Amino acid sequence: MEKENGMKKEFVLFKFALTFCILLICTIIGLKTYNINKVSSVISIDINPSLEVKVNEKNEVVTVIPKNDDAKNLLINVNVKGEDYNVAVNTIMEAIIKDGYIDGTRNAVLVTVINDDNNDAENIRVNVVNEISDLLKNIILELI
Secondary structure, three states, rough: OOOHHHHHHHHHHHHHHHHHHHHHHHHHHHHHHHHHHHOOOEEEOOOOEEEEOOOOOOOOOEEEOOOHHHHHHHHHOOOOOOHEEEEEEEEHHHHHHHHHOOOOOOOEEEEEEEEEEEHHHHHHHHHHHHHHHHHHHHHHHHHO
């Protein structure tokens, strides 16, 4: 009888330990997922189309939000989720150029970056502006 009680106690302890381990693993996975999807910067690109690129701490795109119908149509064929923001901006701008929103005469682009750290925001803005400038220079050279 004592042996049975001892085995029952061990089994209950085992179930408790197993449940605790499963909860711990789920918590760790949940926290990692939360941090991956946590937005640290918002890059707003306004041309018409207008859109926002939301980026996590690793500079990976979490989501792209269209701000008008032209942006919705543009994003139908563009998927940059998980990409580095520089790659994403390049891909988005190539689609904008391909669809004729920017050409040799219409090439004004407004870039705004929101981030809790002003230095990070400025660094991202400068990177995005440089990426867009390089693309626009190539377009102008192709037109000449």
